Amino acid sequence: MKDVANLKLPVMARIGDPVSRVSTPALLLDLEAFEANAQRMAELTQRHGVALRPHAKAHKSSAIAQAQLALGAVGICCQKMSEAYPFVAKGVQSIHISNEFVGADKVAMAVELAGYVRLSVCVDHVAQVDALGKAVSQAGVSIAVFPEVDIGQGRCGVKGNDALAALVDRIARYQGLSFGGLQAYHGGIQHVASWEQRRSAASVAADAAAQYVQFLAARGIACPVVTGGGTGTAEFDVTSGVFTEIQPGSYVFMDGDYGSKDWVGGWKPAHSLFIASTIMSTAKAGLAVCDVGLKGVAVDSGLPLVRPGEYGDQLKYTAANDEHGILQIAAGNERDYLGERLFLIPGHCDPTANLYQQYVGFRGDVVECLWNIDARGLSQ
Amino acid sequence: MKDVANLKLPVMARIGDPVSRVSTPALLLDLEAFEANAQRMAELTQRHGVALRPHAKAHKSSAIAQAQLALGAVGICCQKMSEAYPFVAKGVQSIHISNEFVGADKVAMAVELAGYVRLSVCVDHVAQVDALGKAVSQAGVSIAVFPEVDIGQGRCGVKGNDALAALVDRIARYQGLSFGGLQAYHGGIQHVASWEQRRSAASVAADAAAQYVQFLAARGIACPVVTGGGTGTAEFDVTSGVFTEIQPGSYVFMDGDYGSKDWVGGWKPAHSLFIASTIMSTAKAGLAVCDVGLKGVAVDSGLPLVRPGEYGDQLKYTAANDEHGILQIAAGNERDYLGERLFLIPGHCDPTANLYQQYVGFRGDVVECLWNIDARGLSQ
Numbered sequence: 001m002k003d004v005a006n007l008k009l010p011v012m013a014r015i016g017d018p019v020s021r022v023s024t025p026a027l028l029l030d031l032e033a034f035e036a037n038a039q040r041m042a043e044l045t046q047r048h049g050v051a052l053r054p055h056a057k058a059h060k061s062s063a064i065a066q067a068q069l070a071l072g073a074v075g076i077c078c079q080k081m082s083e084a085y086p087f088v089a090k091g092v093q094s095i096h097i098s099n100e101f102v103g104a105d106k107v108a109m110a111v112e113l114a115g116y117v118r119l120s121v122c123v124d125h126v127a128q129v130d131a132l133g134k135a136v137s138q139a140g141v142s143i144a145v146f147p148e149v150d151i152g153q154g155r156c157g158v159k160g161n162d163a164l165a166a167l168v169d170r171i172a173r174y175q176g177l178s179f180g181g182l183q184a185y186h187g188g189i190q191h192v193a194s195w196e197q198r199r200s201a202a203s204v205a206a207d208a209a210a211q212y213v214q215f216l217a218a219r220g221i222a223c224p225v226v227t228g229g230g231t232g233t234a235e236f237d238v239t240s241g242v243f244t245e246i247q248p249g250s251y252v253f254m255d256g257d258y259g260s261k262d263w264v265g266g267w268k269p270a271h272s273l274f275i276a277s278t279i280m281s282t283a284k285a286g287l288a289v290c291d292v293g294l295k296g297v298a299v300d301s302g303l304p305l306v307r308p309g310e311y312g313d314q315l316k317y318t319a320a321n322d323e324h325g326i327l328q329i330a331a332g333n334e335r336d337y338l339g340e341r342l343f344l345i346p347g348h349c350d351p352t353a354n355l356y357q358q359y360v361g362f363r364g365d366v367v368e369c370l371w372n373i374d375a376r377g378l379s380q
Numbered sequence: 381m382k383d384v385a386n387l388k389l390p391v392m393a394r395i396g397d398p399v400s401r402v403s404t405p406a407l408l409l410d411l412e413a414f415e416a417n418a419q420r421m422a423e424l425t426q427r428h429g430v431a432l433r434p435h436a437k438a439h440k441s442s443a444i445a446q447a448q449l450a451l452g453a454v455g456i457c458c459q460k461m462s463e464a465y466p467f468v469a470k471g472v473q474s475i476h477i478s479n480e481f482v483g484a485d486k487v488a489m490a491v492e493l494a495g496y497v498r499l500s501v502c503v504d505h506v507a508q509v510d511a512l513g514k515a516v517s518q519a520g521v522s523i524a525v526f527p528e529v530d531i532g533q534g535r536c537g538v539k540g541n542d543a544l545a546a547l548v549d550r551i552a553r554y555q556g557l558s559f560g561g562l563q564a565y566h567g568g569i570q571h572v573a574s575w576e577q578r579r580s581a582a583s584v585a586a587d588a589a590a591q592y593v594q595f596l597a598a599r600g601i602a603c604p605v606v607t608g609g610g611t612g613t614a615e616f617d618v619t620s621g622v623f624t625e626i627q628p629g630s631y632v633f634m635d636g637d638y639g640s641k642d643w644v645g646g647w648k649p650a651h652s653l654f655i656a657s658t659i660m661s662t663a664k665a666g667l668a669v670c671d672v673g674l675k676g677v678a679v680d681s682g683l684p685l686v687r688p689g690e691y692g693d694q695l696k697y698t699a700a701n702d703e704h705g706i707l708q709i710a711a712g713n714e715r716d717y718l719g720e721r722l723f724l725i726p727g728h729c730d731p732t733a734n735l736y737q738q739y740v741g742f743r744g745d746v747v748e749c750l751w752n753i754d755a756r757g758l759s760q
Binding site: 004023082090109116150157158278283291322338377379 | 384672703704
């Protein structure tokens with residue numbers, strides 16, 4: 001037997017290779033579709049004079065963030081404090097943590113990050129303001145603080161003017177903290193299936209945000225930024241007159257869940273994110289078993305779809321085990337699929353991308369780039 | 381602003397620290413419970429003269445594999461070819477790939493691994509045998525091949541004596557291949573809730589495996605190994621008289637799904653795997669929002685449970701968003717939980733462990749070890 005000191009994991013994808021030679025499962029990015037999606041969202045926001053701050057929780061990749069910044073994004077959002085580190089290390093200069101955080105470890109990370117970039121964070125409790133304010137004052141750094149207001153989601157964020165006023169007043173107590181504006185996000189309405197109903201829900205949510213802005217204005221407090229919105233409501237948020245900045249993430253990928261919605265009135269991003277899979281067992285009549293299961297695709301928002309086209313009508317992904325995907329063969333298409341390769345569209349891109357180390361970017365049939373998912377697993 | 385070249389991600393857990401100082405989310409391993417589970421399974425198999433080959437797909441950690449080998453395991457199972465590499469690199473000497481694989485890349489990995497360890501693999505199609513046989517013969521290495529027989533799962537594995545005979549005959553054509561025995565695994569019956577019904581289902585499955593052994597014996601072919609079984613049926617498999625080796629994985633952790641089953645007749649492993657979580661928003665009456673969502677816990681087999689004890693009766697995890705976990709506060713327990721920390725029991729350990737970089741092993745209230753999840757994400 002050879003000495004294991006010589007053993008190295010093989011390279012799973014190489015630039016210049018045909019896509020068909022990439023080891024599966026692999027997370028593939030169709031660069032043409034990706035670039036078109038990124039460009040369209042940049043244009044949409046620019047046309048309406050609204051800032052674009054894409055959410056990096058969707059892709060967790062500094063290479064993708066840099067592509068978004070090159071198209072005019074004002075910075076990025078992260079959802080967790082540790083998630084921001086690889087983006088800062090790769091030169092992103094403005095980061096908004098669009099989420100609450102508690103604990104000395106998280107506060108220390110915020111203080112550290114604020115020494116390197118323009119950092120803003122969210123709060124919905126005075127204790128969060130106090131913990132951050134004391135640390136920031138000691139360290140001599142500055143952080144813009146955004147009270148989160150609940151505009152209908154019922155998850156985080158304060159409800160009611162008094163609670164908002166208490167946060168704004170508390171922020172003012174600390175020299176290193178400044179009131180940055182309002183975080184106003186409603187995740188649930190992003191996924192309303194009907195375009196008309198989504199438009200209407202987005203309008204209700206924007207009105208709720210506007211009321212908080214007016215309340216603060218009546219107290220003489222200007223709201224420099226109102227940030228929120230996502231892929232599903234972006235087209236409405238940019239014309240709302242309330243949001244000065246939007247935070248879409250999935251638009252660069254277009255997952256199966258968003259893809260299943262009604263986009264009749266507006267622009268529908270193209271699917272750019274796929275999982276390459278190989279059929280590795282065909283021992284059962286009517287079934288093909290592929291190599292993508294729960295560790296290769298997130299199933300919280302539905303099972304993956306077989307990409308329309310060659311296999312889309314023949315095979316349907318019907319069950320995910322840990323390392324196996326079960327595909328039913330449609331009547332009339334029975335044959336031995338062993339070794340054939342297909343593209344799956346993940347139901348939910350955010351937790352799917354978090355399962356992989358890299359995006360294999362391709363154009364036509366050739367691998368063009370390998371983009372590291374450098375914030376993968378950084379959930380602290 | 382400082383130079384980003386100086387920025388480093390903080391350490392999330394330190395040996396010797398109290399568990400309460402570990403940054404959340406964190407994957408915690410209660411070493412006392414873990415060691416007891418590992419010991420009990422080793423004793424069970426030794427008592428019945430059955431080999432224990434734990435499945436490393438559950439933990440993906442060479443440190444845990446080494447603990448299992450130290451207790452007498454004959455080797456480990458992996459589910460994917462790339463998954464085996466870190467275990468080989470850390471000195472594991474016998475690996476069974478308990479799954480089918482197709483493609484030149486996978487065959488090349490098998491040939492390479494066979495130069496370093498005793499490798500066995502599964503097949504359920506003659507084309508898999510041919511591809512491997514040609515490559516192995518060229519490379520001058522040896523691989524033991526296990527035809528997989530379907531004993532009721534209806535996923536991979538051949539059904540019927542003719543299909544099995546065809547595989548055994550095909551294996552004999554190639555000098556570098558040897559017939560290693562049978563792979564006979566039924567995943568579905570592992571999760572039958574009732575102990576009695578699980579026992580009965582395990583008996584039916586074992587009988588199905590026995591028939592294939594008898595068929596081969598009648599043809600003069602001895603079956604040196606019959607390998608299969610899992611955590612849910614291990615206690616039945618060891619007395620089946622058919623299985624010479626069992627492949628349980630989850631027993632070291634005991635996830636929420638397995639924990640919810642009926643174990644009245646036998647030994648029930650203790651929960652050793654937890655996710656440490658912090659409540660980071662309490663802005664809604666009746667709710668506490670924690671920092672563990674879909675990227676911190678797999679939800680395919682149910683939402684995580686709050687560990688019984690301090691918080692178990694007060695809080696119930698009722699929904700997972702990407703980075704948020706929603707906890708309902710039980711009536712009579714309303715108070716502000718902001719900043720409090722709790723332990724969650726994941727519904728399904730395999731895909732949950734795959735989300736983390738390390739196990740934070742603790743004894744009492746102190747962090748004792750940090751075990752790398754070195755096969756994390758290796759799904760090829």
